[in-house]
Amino acid sequence: MSVVTLSNGVDLVRRRSRPSSRLERAYLLYRKRVALCRTENQRNRVHIAVENYMTPAELRYFASALAADAPDSPSHEWITRLGAFMPTQTVRPVEFERRTVLKGMTHYTAGIGSPPQKTLLIGFAGGHHRLMLPMPSWLDCLNPAFYDMIVLRDFSRRIFTVGIPGLGADFFEAMAGLRRRVDLNAYRNTIAVGTSSGGLPALLGAIELRLDRGIWIGGLDFPTLATRLRSGGASEARYAALLASRPEPFPDLLLVYCGSHVADAAAANGLHQRVPSRLWEVRNCASHVVLSWKLERQRLPLFLSKILGQSLEHGGPVATGGNHDR
Numbered sequence: 001m002s003v004v005t006l007s008n009g010v011d012l013v014r015r016r017s018r019p020s021s022r023l024e025r026a027y028l029l030y031r032k033r034v035a036l037c038r039t040e041n042q043r044n045r046v047h048i049a050v051e052n053y054m055t056p057a058e059l060r061y062f063a064s065a066l067a068a069d070a071p072d073s074p075s076h077e078w079i080t081r082l083g084a085f086m087p088t089q090t091v092r093p094v095e096f097e098r099r100t101v102l103k104g105m106t107h108y109t110a111g112i113g114s115p116p117q118k119t120l121l122i123g124f125a126g127g128h129h130r131l132m133l134p135m136p137s138w139l140d141c142l143n144p145a146f147y148d149m150i151v152l153r154d155f156s157r158r159i160f161t162v163g164i165p166g167l168g169a170d171f172f173e174a175m176a177g178l179r180r181r182v183d184l185n186a187y188r189n190t191i192a193v194g195t196s197s198g199g200l201p202a203l204l205g206a207i208e209l210r211l212d213r214g215i216w217i218g219g220l221d222f223p224t225l226a227t228r229l230r231s232g233g234a235s236e237a238r239y240a241a242l243l244a245s246r247p248e249p250f251p252d253l254l255l256v257y258c259g260s261h262v263a264d265a266a267a268a269n270g271l272h273q274r275v276p277s278r279l280w281e282v283r284n285c286a287s288h289v290v291l292s293w294k295l296e297r298q299r300l301p302l303f304l305s306k307i308l309g310q311s312l313e314h315g316g317p318v319a320t321g322g323n324h325d326r
Contacts, residue, residue: 051134104164110144126196253277258285
C-alpha cells in the first residue's frame, strides 16, 4: 500500500485547533512514554497502545509534530506507516474526540449532531484491545455528525465473562452498567460490532441490550466460550439461555468471516446453527483479520458500509448486494 502524504490535512487541523491543548497533551504524553523506552519491543508496545486509542485528529497532529524528526527515526517511521492506514484521509469541520469513561470503556464522539440523528456503534475489542485495526482507521471511515462509537476492552482476556471494572463484575452486569451510563434508546440506530474474541460477546450484547444489529467478525463459536467459563469454575447456562432466547424485536445478527480461513468458517457456520443469523462470507480470503485485509485492498469503507447496512457518511440505508463479498 502506498503511503499517503498528510501535510495538507495536518496544516488544516492545526489551524482549526489553536490552541490545541487536548491534542498537545496527548502528544507530550506520547513523547514522555516513548523517551523511557530502551528497546524496540518497548517502543512497539507504546505505539500499539497509542494506535488502539487515538483519533484521526490526533494522528494528524502527531504527524505534524514528528515531521521534524529524522525520517528514519522510530517515531517518524511509525506515524508515517500509521498514516497509510487512513482509508479516506478526510479532514472534517468537527472531528471525533476521545472520552475515556473507564479503563475498559472509551467513548468517541464529536460536538456535532445529536443522538436521534446518529448511529451508536458499540465495539467489543479482541484480545489485542482493538477491532482488528488501529482506531484511527475505523474513525476515519465514519462521519461524526452521524456516528458515535463506544469501544469496550477486556483486559482480563476472558471473553468479557468477568465483566469490565466500573461497569460490572460479569458480562451481564457489564451490559446493565452500560445501559445505565448510555441512553441507548436516544439513538437513531444501535449496532454492536465484535472482532475475534469480542465477536460472540457482541452478538450476546446485541440480544441482551435489544440493539438493532449485532456483527460478529472472525469470532468464536459458543462451545469455546462454554469451555472457558467451565475452566474458570463458572457455568455457561445463563449465556446459553441468552443465545437461545428470542426477544422481540430480535436484532439482525451477521456473521462475517473469510471463507478460506478454516477455523473462522467453522465457527461462523456452527454459530449460525445456534442462533438466527446471516452468514457473510468474504471470498478469496484466507486471513483471520478480515478488516485489515479489506483495508490493504482499499475496500474498507465500502465493506463497513455493507455490513453495517448503512452509509458511513449520512447513516441512511444502503443495499448490501447479498451475503458475500470479495
